[in-house]
Amino acid sequence: MHGLSYFCTPMKYRRLTKEQFEELHQEFINFLATQSITASEWDDLKKNKPEVAEEELDVFSDLIWEGVLAKVEYLENISARDMHLFWIKEKEISLIAIKVHNENIDLGTEEGFAWFKKHFMSDAVQIMTASKKFTDDKHRDIFELIEKGAVITKGELYRWFEEIIA
Numbered sequence: 001m002h003g004l005s006y007f008c009t010p011m012k013y014r015r016l017t018k019e020q021f022e023e024l025h026q027e028f029i030n031f032l033a034t035q036s037i038t039a040s041e042w043d044d045l046k047k048n049k050p051e052v053a054e055e056e057l058d059v060f061s062d063l064i065w066e067g068v069l070a071k072v073e074y075l076e077n078i079s080a081r082d083m084h085l086f087w088i089k090e091k092e093i094s095l096i097a098i099k100v101h102n103e104n105i106d107l108g109t110e111e112g113f114a115w116f117k118k119h120f121m122s123d124a125v126q127i128m129t130a131s132k133k134f135t136d137d138k139h140r141d142i143f144e145l146i147e148k149g150a151v152i153t154k155g156e157l158y159r160w161f162e163e164i165i166a
Contacts, residue, residue, distance in 0.1 A: 011058045013065040013143050021057075024064060031060050069139040074155030077148065080106040085158040086150065088142060092133045096161045099126040120164075127165060 021028060032042055035056075045053040075086040083098040102124045106112040119125055134141050146152070 012062050012140070014061065014147075015058055016061045016064060020064075027064070028060055031063070032056070065143065066139060068152075069142050072142050072152050074153045074158050075142070075145055075150040076153050076157060077145070077150040078107055079149075080108060080112075083107060083157075084150070085161060086145065087155065087158050087162075092131050093141070095128075095130045095132070096158060096165070097128045097130070098161070099128075100124065101126065127161070129165065 016024070029039075032038075037045070037056075042053070045056070072088050074088065075084075077084040077086075081100040081103070083096075085096040085098075087094040098120070100107065100116060102115070102119075105115050107116055116125065120127070
């Protein structure tokens with residue numbers, strides 16, 4: 001077990017969920033192999049050095065997050081009456097923010113979104129745009145948006161609005 005990450009650094013992001021680890025089972029095996037840890041050594045670590053096993057899980061989680069965050073181009077955070085559509089550029093993030101002023105509308109429902117498509121150019125809907133430069137840690141900035149409820153998308157909604165408001 002010569003390749004272990006014995007350095008104790010705090011996690012940069014957050015540990016993957018059990019479901020995420022299950023999805024990435026083969027990648028985790030490959031990760032352990034790069035550290036010369038066999039299956040039996042991993043079982044031994046979990047049993048006899050749980051703190052080291054925990055750190056390996058954390059290091060792997062951060063590596064996965066780094067890879068995911070490096071590829072993100074668009075994010076969406078949609079609630080009952082608000083949409084925040086983000087475009088991740090090289091040095092900044094652009095935002096299209098939509099606010100529905102009709103309290104009877106829930107954008108998360110089919111009916112609410114249908115209403116929105118008919119009324120998005122009315123006074124009942126406010127559309128704003130903004131841009132913001134990233135801090136020194138672009139990936140951390142993106143991760144914080146995800147932690148606040150944003151989901152990674154292909155950007156169809158962002159591009160649709162961009163054409164309308166251009």
